[in-house]
Amino acid sequence: GVPLREAKIPADSKVAAIIRGDRMLLPGGDERIEPGDRIVVIGSPQAAQTWSALLAPGEETVRDAVIYGAGRVGTAIAHVLIEQGIGVRLIESSLERARAVAESLPGARVYHATGVDPDFLERERIGQAGVAIFAMRDDAKNLYAASLAKVHGVQFTIGIAHEPISVTAFEQGGIDVSVNPRMVTAEEIIRFAHDPRTQQVALLEGNRYEVLDVTLKDTSEYIGKRFKDMPVRGALIGAVVRNGAALFPHRDDVLQAGDRVIVFTEAADAPRVVKAL
Template sequence: MRALIAGAGRLGAQIAQVLAAARNDVTLVDVDEDRIAELEGRLSVRLLAGDACEPAFLEHAGALTADLVIATTGKDEDNLVISLLAKRRFAVPRVAARVNDAENAWLFDRNWGVDTAVPAATPLISLIEEATGATDTVALLRLSKAGVDVIETTITARSRSAGRTLVEIPLPEGAVIATVIRDGQPTVPAPEMRLRPGDELLVVSHAATEQEIHTAFQ
């Protein structure tokens, strides 16, 4: 999914981080050049400085090919303009906007291009779920908040685990293979399953580090 987020404040940055972690193509923009510079190197997303209320900049940021636009600036008027441009000018399939002032909530509807209006007090998890419909992303976020990590690793021809069955691979303590994605389809990880190059594993762990999981399989 291609997501364009306007507003790189705390909320916008958190949403960008979560969507990027779920392997979405994310662009985060903000009119404040200093804020964008501050986030450089901290987020693995495309960062751009500019005014998302300007059609030319919004197009430059990727609105023409975006699947989702989320307006999270601190100004309701800006969020409405961004939403209207996204929906009417660029035909973005899904548009969500943050409502900063509850008295303005009645404006945030389809007339202004808003598919999902999100009150400022809405928890981050609910906001992402409402804006994207990505319940799998939300589930991963909830696990992370509970102190459980979901670590992904991909088997290649050079991986030590390629050609071995799952039961033959010693896992770090506290780690469990949740699923094996093969040919784009999630598969129940039976002990006798033999790993192939291209297999993607999702490992749930409350103790093992990403490096320990990588060492076990790679």
């Protein structure tokens, strides 16, 4: 409720945008965050944890996860979580696949089960998991399993939607976060559709918004300008990467030749924004 300039913004981060209903706001110092707003923040990993604590006070760091489905997506997620020191339990209905994954992932506990049997859910205390990820090959099964997991106490669920329409169904069905793997492929395609100086692209809200990582041209009009003097063109530079270090700019900071900038913009404006940089 307080203006952003008076708010205690975590260090090494910047509020890039506020999505309020169907509108996208590039916030100034007088902007206030309202209940129901979705906030786009660009920041360091530590800042992300601080923001999480601010926006969801009392929530603990995830220490264990249950993954439904030990296919390529499920096992890839398991690998990443194990590397981060998070305990992983995998549920797989195919006995052959469960055995294979148990051998290849000794850091995970693998169950041969459907994951929807009430006795199994109670016995293995699935409801106590910090997060449940539903990565089975059937979207309908993912939605049903997620609903049962919620009933048994799981507080946070992530659904892997193999069909675009399932993203909406998951959201309407109560799954907290829906991910469509095809969007990852879309991001790779869009990366090459932009100027080759665009090193990385992330899509938000389906494909309505983008976060771009762009290296400044030597002839860019932004070089040498203070941030407060830059023209507003429907985009916001949330961070600058200079000599391998990330900087989170303030009004009097100045861009230099060779800087990489992390930019938030509407997808429709992305080509124009990249060209200007």
